[in-house]
Amino acid sequence: MSIMSNAKRALAIAAAVATLFSMAACGSSNAASGKSDSSGAASSGKIEVVASINQWGSVAEDLGGSNVEVTNIMTKTNVEAHDYEPTSQDVAKFGTAKVAVVNGADYDPWATKAAQSTKATLVTAAETAGIKEGDNPHVWFSAKVRSNTADAITAAYQKADPSHKDDYAKLNKEWHAKEDQLESKIKETSAKTEGLPYAATESVAWYLADDLKMTDATPKGYAQASANESEPTPADIKDFQDTLKAGFIKMFVFNSQEANSTTDQITGAAKDANVPIVELAEQMPKQYTNLLDWMSALVDQFAAAAAVK
Known part of the structure; x- marks a missing residue:
């Protein structure tokens, strides 16, 4: 991502947050005049939750079940997540939320x-x-x-809605049982993947x-170029291609959400060298309804790629 796009995103953030204050003021005015801006979540007694990513x-x-109503801002896998520029409507959704879940780490x-x-209880995944x-x-x-993060979200729900504290504790336990199953699969798969050298476009x-x-x-x-969000040099690209051709890399991981002419060159070299490819996106694809199912499917992909001789 370029310096210009960083600046552009910063301006978008500032404008959107400014709009949030404006809309909050309008909401106060409407309330004073007897008009209601309350959401379906508020009127139904559910906790209104906003998550930055799906x-x-x-x-x-x-973790909330029928006691919460969740709005996701980013849901598409054809958008470069790091360059996402929020609209004022996106940001305004945080204004009425009781709980906000964000990723963090910039x-x-x-x-x-x-x-x-806002007054929303903020859960920042990275910070946990x-x-x-x-x-x-x-x-x-x-x-x-x-x-x-699951535990932090549950704590936020119990704070916002103490009358359903036991419900949230039960849902948390059920969620952890599924996460434990995923981690068992990861452990079993690691017996095949431990020490396996892989390379990634990002x-x-x-x-x-x-x-x-x-x-x-x-x-x-x-x-280093990828981590710094800068363009790799022609020498960097050639080095990557040569490394793939040499046969040292046993798996290639490709982020389809950040595809460009450079990654096309690297992916082409991986295909030419018959290196198994795991293709994934940053946002959860629409065929999955929850994070754990998506992660489980990805573990299967890694296991299948590792099994290729």
């Missing part, structure tokens, strides 16, 4: 700022595991972060690969 929104739904700064400008700005922000791939699935005990062998120059 994978965390799915966790929020699983992945969705617009959402963090919007939530901090001490992951901060500058660290890998794709934290939903981490078993530790998923587990910690470190999106790094946490999952780490849980699978794999070795990140992405050429250093390319990896």
Whole structure:
């Protein structure tokens, strides 16, 4: 992502947050005049929840059941998540929420700022595991972060709706049982993937690969350029292609949400070298209804790629 797009996103964030204050003021005026802006969630007694990205929104739904109404802001896998520019309507959705769930680690700064400008209880996934700005922000791939975030969401619900405290505790226990099954699958798969050298166009699935005990062998120059959101040099690209051709890399991970001419060259080299490819996106694809099912399917993909001789 360029310096210009960083500046553009910053302006979008500032404008959207300003609009939030404006809309909040309008809401107060309407209330004074007898007009109601209350949502369906508020009128039904449900906790209104806003999640910046759909994978965390799915966790929020699983943990709240029929007692919550969750709105996801980002849901499409054809949008470059890091460059997402929120609309004023996106940001305004945080204004009436009782609980806001964001990713953090500078992945969705617009959402963090919007939530901090409201009275909503804020759950920041990255912070539950001490992951901060500058660290890998794709934290939903981490078993530790998923587990910690689930507990933080449950605590937020119990604070917002203490009369259903036991319900939330029960849903939390059920969710953890499913997460435990996923982690058992990861452990079993790691027997096949431990130490396996892989390379990636972007470190999106790094946490999952780490849980699978794999070795990140992405050429250093390319990896640094990707981490710094800068363009890799022609030498970096050639080094990546040559490494794939040499046969050292046993698996190639491709983030389809950040596809461009450069990644096309790398992916082409992986195909030519018959390196097994795991293709994934950052946002949860629409065929999955919850984060754990998506992660389980990805573990299966990693296992299948690792089995290719």
